[in-house]
Amino acid sequence: MHEFFLPVIQNALRSKGIETSKQINIEQPSDKKFGDYSTNIALLTAKECNRNPRELAQQIIEHLVFPPDTIAKIEVAGPGFINFYLTPFFIMHYVEQVLLDGNEYGKGRIGEGKRAIVEYVSANPTGPLTIGRGRGGVLGDCIANLLETQGYEVTREYYFNDAGRQMQILGESVRFRYLECCGQTIEFPDTHYQGEYIREIAENIYNAHGVALANSNELQIFKNSAEELIFSSIKKTLERLSIRHDSFFNEHTLYTPDEAGITANQRVIDALRENGYIAEYDGATWFLTTKLGQEKDKVLIKSSGEPSYRLPDIGYHISKFERDFAMMVNVFGADHIDEYPDVIEALKILGFDTNRIKIAINQFVTTTVDGQTLKMSTRKGNADLLDDLIDDVGADATRLFFIMRSKDSHLNFDVELAKKQSKDNPVFYLQYAHARICSLLRIALQETGFDPAFSKEYNLLQLLTSPVELQLGFALLDYPDMIKTSLRLLEPQKMVEYLHSLAELFHRFYQECPIIKAETDICKARLFLSLATRQVLRNGFRILGVSAPESM
């Protein structure tokens, strides 16, 4: 709707000779008595023009020219708001558009011809996925879905490292458990991975090789089989939540020399050095972030000769620029917050357009069981496993729980409540609306023989004039704006909120308006409205990755 109002208001301002740097906001008032849409442009520009806002608003109104039959009423209200009321004709005409567009309804074109990359999950294969990782995974998947609705060609990427110190410890952990299988008594170090899955991997190896590996100090086989098993279990877990990646980027490629015999890491060092941001001291190679006003320089190459995580991170992002992505979204948990500024600074120094990079940070998930908050750690093996949660509450509820809160808020996951499978579960409310519509359409077909999907009598929609019908129609028309807002904020939670209010309106409509029992034309019109509602629910569910059951 923004596109609908914007040019008209701009024209009115121009013909009044008003120049303003202020942005024209079109918003929905919290209360319907202030109109369907509203703008505060008169309030914003009054001071610049040295005018009374209400007077100014009145004069702007006189110059507004809308297409016929679209706006029922325009008024000045309060301190100087301009409020717009849509005609019932316009609303119902738009519902028709929902039916015509079908699965395409809500799509936009701002990303057409552009490539975007979303990086998410990116857990190293040291253990099964935890609930905390799940939140980022679902968030990333939904953001990728949102980007696709706007025409972006999206790459879903998983960045991982199977070479570092943690993998070494993983291999050793498995070896210790294996030795236990062989009958040895081991003092298992606190620093190592204590999860039950390590034993299982060790038992697998024991079953395959017996005691043959007990006297070797070779870690490779333990590390490799652990990595293989853990990675496949991670992928399986993600699959259960319909989270998929189409690109796996191994950090190790940044350590591998190219045709010229130079590694990506080395190129980063060389380029930063050329710009005067590299120095060697204390045996290490440093990124001189003190020159950028930070307290300390940051190590890029440790005195051992190995790069720290920052160096490949920079190289990794350069690879995204080289792959020519117009938008790069990084999704990660709050514990990774501090690594970002350095990477961005380095990229700026090297002349990259860092505005293309968007960071979506999700706050932590705390789980409460019996009112007790649990602290999680993969290494201690007491983490809440994502798989267990999916077992308990199902994939739909898991996904919805993760995105029904703003990513900036700590998510309090009450495991007991989620396990209940009761009607308290918010996912049921949304899905029930969809199932209800499906049932309605089935019965309508049976009893009246009318199938709205194969009829084009859309003009019948104009018969619907009751407040709840118009409110429902209006909500449908708001869907495309909702997607854009959600994407701009990288916040799928907005979609959940919207779909909830849409479901609520439908339930009310269903309660107040007899549909199959209504007179023929009214019945048809209400079935059209129901069908359009189902379409928007479906389209929204697809973005959230929640299933749309035909019956419940």
Added chain:
RNA sequence: GUGCCCGUAGCUCAAUGGAUAGAGCAUCAGCCUUCUAAGCUGAGGGUUACUGGUUCGAGUCCAGUCGGGCGCACCA
């Protein structure tokens, strides 16, 4: 100590700087002989942690105070 996030109803959370701060759960009172009651209608419940500031207007922005979470390695 310091960087980021958060503090809103009994609980979990909403509210692109807008008009009377809203949902769900919980509590209470109604609505199924009628298209799915996993639903609908209504009631109660608030000094938006605190103190200042910015402006036509602040839960929202700024400064400070208090409280909670996450970081602050030559780990990733």
